[in-house]
Amino acid sequence: MKITKAVSPAFEDFLFDWDYERYLLIGGYGSGKSYHIAFKIILKLLEEKRKALVIREVFDTIQESCYDLIAEILDDMGLLTTDPKEFKQRQNKVLALKSPLRFRFKNGSQIIFKGMDKPEKVKSINGVSIVWLEECSEIKYEGYKELLGRIRTPNVSMHFILSCNPIGRDNWVYRHFFVRLDDEGQEHVMVDEKKFYEKRCIIHNGTYFHHSTPDDNPWLPWQYLKRLDQLKDYDYPLYMVARWGRFGATGTRVLPQFLVAHDKGKFKAAIAKLGPENQYFGFDFGFEESFNAVVCMSVDLKNSVLYVWDEIYMNHVTDDVFANQPEMQALRKRLNDLNNAGYVKTIVADNEDPKAITYYRQNGFKIRGCRNKFAGSRLSNTRKVKRFRKIVVSPKCKNVIRELKDLTYKKDAKGNVIYDQFNIDPHSFSAIWYALDTVTVADVKQKDFNSKAG
Numbered sequence: 001m002k003i004t005k006a007v008s009p010a011f012e013d014f015l016f017d018w019d020y021e022r023y024l025l026i027g028g029y030g031s032g033k034s035y036h037i038a039f040k041i042i043l044k045l046l047e048e049k050r051k052a053l054v055i056r057e058v059f060d061t062i063q064e065s066c067y068d069l070i071a072e073i074l075d076d077m078g079l080l081t082t083d084p085k086e087f088k089q090r091q092n093k094v095l096a097l098k099s100p101l102r103f104r105f106k107n108g109s110q111i112i113f114k115g116m117d118k119p120e121k122v123k124s125i126n127g128v129s130i131v132w133l134e135e136c137s138e139i140k141y142e143g144y145k146e147l148l149g150r151i152r153t154p155n156v157s158m159h160f161i162l163s164c165n166p167i168g169r170d171n172w173v174y175r176h177f178f179v180r181l182d183d184e185g186q187e188h189v190m191v192d193e194k195k196f197y198e199k200r201c202i203i204h205n206g207t208y209f210h211h212s213t214p215d216d217n218p219w220l221p222w223q224y225l226k227r228l229d230q231l232k233d234y235d236y237p238l239y240m241v242a243r244w245g246r247f248g249a250t251g252t253r254v255l256p257q258f259l260v261a262h263d264k265g266k267f268k269a270a271i272a273k274l275g276p277e278n279q280y281f282g283f284d285f286g287f288e289e290s291f292n293a294v295v296c297m298s299v300d301l302k303n304s305v306l307y308v309w310d311e312i313y314m315n316h317v318t319d320d321v322f323a324n325q326p327e328m329q330a331l332r333k334r335l336n337d338l339n340n341a342g343y344v345k346t347i348v349a350d351n352e353d354p355k356a357i358t359y360y361r362q363n364g365f366k367i368r369g370c371r372n373k374f375a376g377s378r379l380s381n382t383r384k385v386k387r388f389r390k391i392v393v394s395p396k397c398k399n400v401i402r403e404l405k406d407l408t409y410k411k412d413a414k415g416n417v418i419y420d421q422f423n424i425d426p427h428s429f430s431a432i433w434y435a436l437d438t439v440t441v442a443d444v445k446q447k448d449f450n451s452k453a454g
Contacts, residue, residue: 003043003046003077005039005076005077007036007039008032008036008216008217008218009216010032010200010212010216011032011033011036011210011212011216013201014036014040014201014208014210015036015039015040015043016040016043017208018044018157018159019208020159020203020206020207020208021157021158021159021160021206021207022159022160022161022162022206022207022208023159023160023161023162023207023208023210024162024163024173024177024207024208024209024210025037025161025162025163025164025210025212026163026164026165026166026196026209026210026211026212026245027163027165027166027210027211027212027213027216027245028165028212028213028214028228028241028242028243028244028245029165029214029228029241029242029243030214030217030220030224030228031212031213031214031216031217031245032212032216032217032219033163033210033212034065034066034069034134034163035069035073037132037134037161037163038066038069038070038073038132039073040161041070041111041130041132041161042070042073042074042077044130045105045107045109045110045111045130046105046107046109048107048109049105049107049108049109050109050129050130050156051109051110051111051112051127051128051129051130051153052109052110052111052112052128052129052130052131052132053111053112053113053114053122053125053128053130053131053132053151054066054067054070054111054112054113054114054131054132054134055113055114055115055116055122055131055132055133055134055139055147056115056116056133056134056135056138056139057115057116057117057135057138057139057140057143058115058116058117058138059113059114059115059117059118060115061115062101062113062115063098063101063113065134066113066132066134067101067113070103070111071096071103074094074096074103078092079092079093079094080093080094080096081093081094081095081096082095082096082097083095087104087106091106092106093106094106100112100113101113112125112128116139116140116143122143122146122147122150125151126153127153128151128153129153129156129157129158129159130158130159130161131147131151131159131160131161132161132163133147133160133161133162133163134163134164135163135164135165136162136163136164136173137164137165137167137171137172137173138164140172141172141176144172144176147160148160165241165242165245166241166245166246166247166248167241167247167248167249167423168247168248168249168406168408168423168424169247169248169402169406170402170403170406170423170424171423171424174247177190177191177207177209178190178191178193178196178247183314183315183316183317184313184314185291185313185314185315185398185399186398187398187402190204190205191204191209193246193247196209196211197211197244197245197246199211200212211245212245213243213244213245214228214242214243228242228243229243231243237249237253237406238251248406249405249406249407249408251408251409251411251417251423252408252409252417253406253407253408254382254386254404254407254408254409254422254429255385255386255391255404255405255407257386257388257389257390257391258391258393258404258405259390259391259392259393260392260393260395260401260405261392261393261394261395262395264395267307267309267392267394270298270300270305270307270392271298271307271309274298274299274300274307276338276341276343276345277343278298278299278300278301279296279297279298279338279343279345280296280297280298280299280348280435280436280439281294281295281296281297281331281335281345281346281347281348281435282294282295282297282347282348282349282370282430282431282432282433282434282435282436283295283347283348283349283350283367283431283434284349284350284427284428284430284431284434285349285350285352285353285356286315286427287315287316287317287318288315288316289315289425290315290425290427291313291314291315291399291427292312292313292314292315292317292322292427293311293312293313293399293427293428293430293431294311294312294313294328294331294347294431295308295310295311295397295400295428295431295432295435296308296309296310296311296331297309297432297435299436299439301439303389304387304388304389304390305388305389305390305391305392306385306388306390306391306392306432307392307393307394308391308392308393308394308397308400308432309394309397310394310396310397311396311397311398311399311400311428312325312327312328312331313399313427313428319356319359319360320359323359323360323363323365328365331347331365332364332365332366335347335365335366336364336366339366345366346366346367346368347360347365347366347367347368348367348368348369348370348434348435348437348438349367349368349369349370349434350369350370350373350430350434351369351370351371351373352373354369357369370433370434370437371437371438372433372434372436372437373433373434376420377433378420378421379419379420381433381436382419382420382429382433384433384436384439385429385432385433385436391404397428399427399428400428403424403426403427403428403429404426404428404429407422407423407424407426407429408422408423409421409422409423410422410423
């Protein structure tokens with residue numbers, strides 16, 4: 001059967017490439033990645049008998065996205081039918097079914113659809129050799145690993161195609177394919193972002209990386225491109241994601257006043273001028289997925305500026321190992337020296353782990369549980385931090401920058417912002433909350449700046 005169909009030149013090589021197990025397509029809004037993935041799968045299933053599985057995080061979103069897109073392409077090719085009799089009688093037809101959602105091909109190929117919100121239905125699937133994870137950044141990392149371990153078909157090549165818009169860098173897609181974060185919070189580059197944007201197509205470690213922008217879709221209306229360009233004037237982070245397909249924050253930023261200090265001398269001078277009486281220290285406990293995060297900062301209440309000047313960040317370590325890290329021992333000495341000089345300073349930690357707090361106290365640390373963690377405290381603590389006119393962070397605090405620079409609020413199913421939930425679990429933000437547990441609005445107005453009491 002001869003098929004003639006126009007495609008974007010940016011996707012020509014991708015359409016017929018089946019040499020790799022994993023394909024990752026990252027692109028801006030309307031760049032055509034979903035369309036060409038759907039077309040690629042259709043061509044493969046017409047050519048040979050295969051079962052393809054299309055997955056999104058929530059099943060209810062599939063029919064109006066992936067299913068309708070595939071139906072549209074098949075219809076445009078003159079192959080679609082919804083009539084079982086026509087499918088049986090005519091040679092070149094693909095049957096579209098809605099209960100359950102699936103497409104059946106004459107050669108026995110099938111496209112089936114599942115949601116990761118019902119994982120038990122995904123686990124029981126057999127015979128799948130092509131998996132498309134649409135909007136993969138919305139799928140949980142555990143779900144992706146589960147698919148890699150369970151989806152297997154003997155004697156046939158396996159292919160996993162992942163597609164999404166490039167949202168925040170703390171999403172698992174970025175951490176799994178571009179920059180890995182080790183147990184000490186250090187980043188290790190696997191695929192360089194800039195090189196990826198320049199080359200457009202990169203093969204790394206057996207994965208085919210493809211980048212696209214709206215300019216790669218010759219069928220986009222000019223009015224749509226104009227709307228994307230207008231984002232630059234009022235939402236620059238979203239503009240970079242939507243218009244240019246580059247990783248960044250989408251949604252409402254939690255801390256729009258967040259800045260990275262560029263003048264090292266000026267930053268140090270500001271910290272020194274505030275003196276030890278305005279220093280605060282917070283500690284969020286973590287171990288497996290979460291991190292131990294200690295944040296050291298100074299607060300300029302008069303000018304409403306929060307300065308973050310040091311961090312200690314690590315996971316997969318027990319309290320005895322973490323307590324003996326050189327950075328923690330240096331902090332212990334600093335606090336003891338401050339207290340000996342008459343400044344009452346302590347590390348304020350998560351109050352839900354009194355056993356850990358007792359351990360650190362027994363090992364010479366000035367530490368106590370926070371008083372500002374209670375039902376509803378996430379919202380009040382977030383609002384407290386947001387009251388600062390500026391939040392200025394030292395460039396060496398890489399994890400604070402990584403977590404907070406592009407931190408955004410979560411949204412509910414209706415698109416409403418949830419003001420006490422975020423796109424990631426920001427451990428450094430929790431540490432800041434705890435450190436500021438004695439800093440209230442009243443304190444801001446009444447603080448005696450000459451006092452040595454912390």
